[in-house]
Amino acid sequence: MSKVVLDALGGDHAPQEVVAGLAMALERKFARPDQVLLTGPRDRVLQELAARGLGAAGIEVHDAPDVLSGDESPTDAMRKKPKNSIAVGIGLVKQGLGGAFISAGSTGTVVAAATLGLGCLEGIRRPAIGAIIHGEKHPFLVLDVGANPMPKAHHLAQYALMGSAYYRGTFDVAEPNVGILNIGSEELKGNPLVREARAMMKQLPIRFTGNVEGVEVFSGDCHVIVADGFTGNVLLKVSEGVAEYLLRQMFGLMKQAGVDGAAMQKVQKGILPRVDFSEYGGALLLGVDGVVTICHGRSRAPAFANAIRFALRALDAEVNRHIVQVARTVALPSAEPNA
Amino acid sequence: MSKVVLDALGGDHAPQEVVAGLAMALERKFARPDQVLLTGPRDRVLQELAARGLGAAGIEVHDAPDVLSGDESPTDAMRKKPKNSIAVGIGLVKQGLGGAFISAGSTGTVVAAATLGLGCLEGIRRPAIGAIIHGEKHPFLVLDVGANPMPKAHHLAQYALMGSAYYRGTFDVAEPNVGILNIGSEELKGNPLVREARAMMKQLPIRFTGNVEGVEVFSGDCHVIVADGFTGNVLLKVSEGVAEYLLRQMFGLMKQAGVDGAAMQKVQKGILPRVDFSEYGGALLLGVDGVVTICHGRSRAPAFANAIRFALRALDAEVNRHIVQVARTVALPSAEPNA
Numbered sequence: 172m173s174k175v176v177l178d179a180l181g182g183d184h185a186p187q188e189v190v191a192g193l194a195m196a197l198e199r200k201f202a203r204p205d206q207v208l209l210t211g212p213r214d215r216v217l218q219e220l221a222a223r224g225l226g227a228a229g230i231e232v233h234d235a236p237d238v239l240s241g242d243e244s245p246t247d248a249m250r251k252k253p254k255n256s257i258a259v260g261i262g263l264v265k266q267g268l269g270g271a272f273i274s275a276g277s278t279g280t281v282v283a284a285a286t287l288g289l290g291c292l293e294g295i296r297r298p299a300i301g302a303i304i305h306g307e308k309h310p311f312l313v314l315d316v317g318a319n320p321m322p323k324a325h326h327l328a329q330y331a332l333m334g335s336a337y338y339r340g341t342f343d344v345a346e347p348n349v350g351i352l353n354i355g356s357e358e359l360k361g362n363p364l365v366r367e368a369r370a371m372m373k374q375l376p377i378r379f380t381g382n383v384e385g386v387e388v389f390s391g392d393c394h395v396i397v398a399d400g401f402t403g404n405v406l407l408k409v410s411e412g413v414a415e416y417l418l419r420q421m422f423g424l425m426k427q428a429g430v431d432g433a434a435m436q437k438v439q440k441g442i443l444p445r446v447d448f449s450e451y452g453g454a455l456l457l458g459v460d461g462v463v464t465i466c467h468g469r470s471r472a473p474a475f476a477n478a479i480r481f482a483l484r485a486l487d488a489e490v491n492r493h494i495v496q497v498a499r500t501v502a503l504p505s506a507e508p509n510a
Numbered sequence: 511m512s513k514v515v516l517d518a519l520g521g522d523h524a525p526q527e528v529v530a531g532l533a534m535a536l537e538r539k540f541a542r543p544d545q546v547l548l549t550g551p552r553d554r555v556l557q558e559l560a561a562r563g564l565g566a567a568g569i570e571v572h573d574a575p576d577v578l579s580g581d582e583s584p585t586d587a588m589r590k591k592p593k594n595s596i597a598v599g600i601g602l603v604k605q606g607l608g609g610a611f612i613s614a615g616s617t618g619t620v621v622a623a624a625t626l627g628l629g630c631l632e633g634i635r636r637p638a639i640g641a642i643i644h645g646e647k648h649p650f651l652v653l654d655v656g657a658n659p660m661p662k663a664h665h666l667a668q669y670a671l672m673g674s675a676y677y678r679g680t681f682d683v684a685e686p687n688v689g690i691l692n693i694g695s696e697e698l699k700g701n702p703l704v705r706e707a708r709a710m711m712k713q714l715p716i717r718f719t720g721n722v723e724g725v726e727v728f729s730g731d732c733h734v735i736v737a738d739g740f741t742g743n744v745l746l747k748v749s750e751g752v753a754e755y756l757l758r759q760m761f762g763l764m765k766q767a768g769v770d771g772a773a774m775q776k777v778q779k780g781i782l783p784r785v786d787f788s789e790y791g792g793a794l795l796l797g798v799d800g801v802v803t804i805c806h807g808r809s810r811a812p813a814f815a816n817a818i819r820f821a822l823r824a825l826d827a828e829v830n831r832h833i834v835q836v837a838r839t840v841a842l843p844s845a846e847p848n849a
Contacts, residue, residue, distance in 0.1 A: 307755050317693055320701040354656055354743040362659040362740050385747025389755040401701050402741050404693040406748050408724025413752045416646050416728040420784060421760050421777065428776035430769050437767035438760065445759055 173486045174269040175202065175479055179211035179219070180238065180256040182275025183468050186211055189275070190219040192475020197228070201480035204228040208269050210235045210260040235259035239276060241468075245283035257281055261288040264461040271462035271482035275453070275470045281463065282318060282456060289460040292491055294498030297322065298458035299330045300400070300465070301337065302407050303451035303481075305444065307390040310451060312338050313352075313403050318456070320401040324367035327351070327397050328375060331368075332501065333457040333494050334395035335377040340488030341481055347394035350383035352402060364399065372397075375501060414446040452478030455485075458494075462486055512825045513608040514541065514818055518550035518558070519577065519595040521614025522807050525550055528614070529558040531814020536567070540819035543567040547608050549574045549599040574598035578615065580807075584622035596620055600627040603800040610801035610821035614792070614809045620802065621657060621795060628799040631830055633837030636661065637797035638669045639739070639804070640676065641746050642790035642820075644783065646729040649790060651677050652691075652742055657795070659740040663706035666690070666736050667714060670707075671840070672796040672833050673734035674716040679827030680820055686733035689722035691741060703738065711736070714840060753785040791817030794824075797833075801825055 177193060179186040193209070196202045204225075209216050213234040220226055237252035249258060260272045261284045274281050278300075286298055301314035314330050315322065322330075331349050338347040351369055353361040360382065361369075372379045383393050388406065398406060425435060444450055453466035453474060462485045464478045485491075516532060518525040532548070535541045543564075548555050552573040559565050576591035588597060599611045600623045613620050617639070625637055640653035653669045654661065661669075670688050677686040690708055692700040699721065700708075711718045722732050727745065737745060764774060783789055792805035792813060801824045803817045824830075 307758075320693060352744060354659060354740055354747075385744045385749075386751040386754075388748055389751045398744075401693055402744050405691060405724045405737075405741050406744055408693075409727055409745050409748055410724075410752050412725040412728045413749050414756060415725075417753060417756050417781075417785070418760075419646075420781060421757075424777040424780040425764070425769070425773070427780070428773040430764075430773050430777075434764070434767040434769050438763040438769075441763040441766070442756070442759060446756070 173483060174206050174208060175271045175273060175482050176208045176210060176260045176263045176269035177475070177479065178256045178260050178272070178274035178276055179209045179216045180235070180276070182466060182470050184471060185275065186216055186219045188471050189475050190216070190223050190225070191472035192470075193230070193479065194223045194225060195472050195476035196479040197225075199476065201476060202483055204230050206483065207479065208233060208263060210256040210263070212236050212238065233259055233263060239280065241277055243280070245277070245279040248277070248280045249284060257284050258288075261285055265289060270486045271464065273453070273464045273466065273475070273478045273482055275466035275468055275475070278317070278454075278465050281465050285456055285459045285461065285463045289463075291458055292460050292498070293495050295329055295333070295458040295494065297326045297329070298456050299326075299333065301334060301455040301457050303455070304389075304407075304410070305447070305450055306388075308392065309394065310342065311388070311394055311396060313396045313398060313406060314457060315398065315400040315403050316407045316454065317400045317404040320399065320404075322364075322399050324364055324371060327364070327368035327399065328371035329458070329498070330397045331372050331377060331379065331395065332375060332497050334397065336493040336497060337455065337457060337485065337490050338394050340490040340493065341484045342394070344394060346378040348380045348392050349377050349395040349397065350380045350393040352388070352396055352398040352406065353382035353384065355382065355384065368397070376497060418442065418446065450477065452481040460491065462491070512822060513545050513547060514610045514612060514821050515547045515549060515599045515602045515608035516814070516818065517595045517599050517611070517613035517615055518548045518555045519574070519615070521805060521809050523810060524614065525555055525558045527810050528814050529555070529562050529564070530811035532569070532818065533562045533564055534811050534815035535818040536564075538815065540815060541822055543569050545822065546818065547572060547602060549595040549602070551575050551577065572598055572602060578619065580616055582619070584616070584618040587616070587619045588623060596623050597627075600624055604628055609825045610803065612792070612803045612805065612814070612817045612821055614805035614807055614814070617656070617793070617804050620804050624795050624798045624800065624802045628802075630797055631799050631837070632834050634668055634672070634797040634833065636665045636668070637795050638665075638672065640673060640794040640796050642794070643728075643746075643749070644786070644789055647731065648733065649681065650727070650733055650735060652735045652737065652745060653796060654737065654739040654742050655746045655793065656739045656743040659738065659743075661703075661738050663703055663710060666703070666707035666738065667710035668797070668837070669736045670711045670716055670718065670734065671714055671836050673736065675832040675836060676794065676796060676824065676829050677733050679829040679832065680823045681733070683733060685717040687719045687731050688716050688734040688736065689719045689732040691727070691735055691737040691745065692721035692723065694721065694723065707736070715836060757781065757785065789816065791820040799830065801830070
C-alpha cells in the first residue's frame with residue numbers, strides 16, 4: 172500500500188508548511204497526488220490546499236476536527252481529543268488506507284499513537300526512534316534516539332536488524348555497516364549492556380562491524396549506529412548543539428575577518444544542508460507495523476517533501492517485510508512478555 | 511604542597527613537547543622552577559632540559575628508567591615496569607613531595623596508578639574523569655567522561671560536589687551552576703539512575719540547576735555537567751568528532767568560495783582555541799588524594815603549560831580540602847564497602 176498519510180496540522184508552521192511541502196513533493200515527482208492523504212480539520216486543510224493551487228489535485232482529506240495544543244501529555248491528547256490529526260492518521264494506516272504516516276506533531280504523542288494503534292512488527296519487542304544524519308562519507312542512521320532509555324541487550328540487537336533493513340531499503344546499500352556506540356575500540360570496553368548486545372549482534376545476518384567510538388560517528392564507515400535511547404539522544408542533541416555553536420562562531424569570525432557577502436553565502440549554502448537534520452525527512456519510528464516518520468516541530472516545506480520521498484521509498488522497498496523476515500530467522504533470547 | 515610532578519615521558523611527542531611546555535610555563539610565570547619535578551629516564555630528560563636552555567634552572571628530575579610502550583594494559587605497565595614515569599610520579603605525590611601529577615601517558619595507566627597509589631579522598635567512593643571544555647559563555651566541566659561506565663546514583667551526586675568545588679577553585683566562580691545531563695527538560699524524564707541522582711543533588715550544598723539537554727551543553731549556563739562515564743565519554747568524543755568534521759567542511763567551502771589566505775588565517779586563529787580540548791590543560795582525575803591531570807596523547811607544549819597552570823591553581827585553591835569538607839557535611843546513602 173504505497174500511500175502516505177500526512178498530518179497537516181503537526182508542527183510549528185502547520186498547516187502552511189506541511190501543505191507547501193506536499194506541493195514541493197508533487198512538483199519534484201517524489202509522489203503522485205493519489206499517493207497522499209491528509210489529516211486535519213477539513214475546512215482549514217482544504218483552504219490551504221486551494222491556496223497552494225492544489226484545490227483540484229484530488230488529494231484526499233480526512234477530517235480530524237480536534238486540535239492539539241502540543242502541551243498535552245500523549246495520554247491526554249489521545250483520551251480528550253480522540254479525533255486529532257495524529258490519531259486519525261494512525262487510524263488510516265491501521266485500516267490499510269495508507270502504509271506510512273508523517274507528522275511534525277509531538278514526538279510522544281506520535282510514538283504513543285503509533286505503538287498502541289499499529290502494534291509492533293511480528294517478532295519485534297520494542298520500537299526505536301531512528302535519526303538519519305548527514306555524515307562525511309554518507310548519511311548514517313542512529314537508533315534509538317529516545318524511544319526507550321533503558322533497553323535490554325536483545326532490544327539493541329533488534330535495533331541492529333531494523334536499522335540494517337531500513338538503510339538497505341532506502342539508501343540502496345546492499346550490506347550496510349552496522350556498529351554499536353561504545354566508549355573504546357576494544358572488545359571488552361563499555362558497560363555490560365553493550366557487551367551483551369555485541370555478542371548477540373555478531374550472530375545476526377547483518378554486516379556487524381563492532382564498536383563505534385563517539386569521535387568516528389560523523390566521519391567513519393558505519394551506516395547504522397546502535398545505541399540505547401538515552402545515549403543515542405545525547406549523541407543527537409549534542410551534535411546539534413555543537414554544530415549550531417560552531418557555525419555561529421565561524422560566521423562571526425568570517426564577518427570579523429572581512430569575508431565578503433557573496434563568499435559568506437556560498438559557504439552557508441554549502442554547509443547548511445550538512446547540518447540540516449531534516450535532509451532525510453525526520454526521525455523514524457522503527458519496529459511498528461507501518462512506516463512512521465516524525466518530523467522536527469520546526470520543519471519547513473523541504474523537510475515534509477523529503478519525508479514523503481523517504482517514506483514512499485521505505486514502502487516501495489518493503490522495509491518492514493524484510494525486518495519481519497530476518498527477525499523470524501533469528502533466535503532471540505526468550506524473555507518475559509512485553510520485555 | 512604546591513608542587514607539580516610532570517611525566518616527561520608521557521604522550522606522542524615526549525619528552526620534547528613536555529619539556530617545551532614546561533619552558534613555556536616558566537616563561538609565562540605560570541610556575542617557578544622549584545615548583546616542578548620531572549619523572550622519566552634521567553639522562554634523556556636532563557638532555558632535553560639542556561636543549562631547552564633549562565639545564566641550570568634547578569629543576570628536579572626523578573629517575574624512571576622503565577619506558578612504557580603505551581600498548582601495555584595498566585596492570586602489565588605497573589607490574590612489569592614498576593619504575594615507569596607514571597608510577598614514579600604518583601609515588602612522589604604519595605610521599606608528599608608534590609601535590610599534583612600531570613601526564614599525557616595512557617589514561618588507563620594513570621587512572622590505575624593514581625587510584626591505587628593515592629587512594630580516594632575521605633568520603634569519596636569513586637573517582638571521576640572530568641574534561642574542561644570551551645563553551646559559548648564560559649568553560650564548562652563535564653564529569654565523568656569515562657572512569658566508571660556504570661556508576662550508582664550516589665557516585666553521580668559526589669561528582670556534582672567534586673565538580674562544583676573544582677570549578678569554584680580554579681575558575682573563581684563563587685557558585686557554579688551544576689546540572690545533570692538528561693534527555694529532556696522535564697523532571698521525570700530520563701532513566702532511573704538520573705532521576706535518583708537528581709533527587710540527591712537537590713539536597714547538596716551546591717547550586718543545582720536540574721536537567722541539561724544535549725543541545726544546551728555548549729551554549730547553556732551550566733558550569734558543571736554530571737553524567738555517567740559512558741554517556742559523558744560519548745558527549746566528549748562526539749563533540750570532538752563533530753567539531754573536526756564541520757571545521758574541515760567549513761575551511762574547504764571557504765577555499766572553494768575564494769576566501770583569501772589572510773582571512774582564512776584570522777578565522778582559524780579565532781576558532782582553533784574554541785575547539786582545542788587542551789585549552790585548560792587536559793582531563794582531571796577528581797576524587798583521588800592529589801591533583802591529577804591527564805593530557806591528551808597528542809598534546810603539544812601549550813597543553814602542558816596550561817596543565818601546569820591549572821594544576822597549581824587547583825592546589826592553591828585547596829580544591830581537595832574543600833571537597834572533603836563538603837563531603838563530610840553530606841549524609842550519603844549507606845552503601846556496601848567499595849560501592
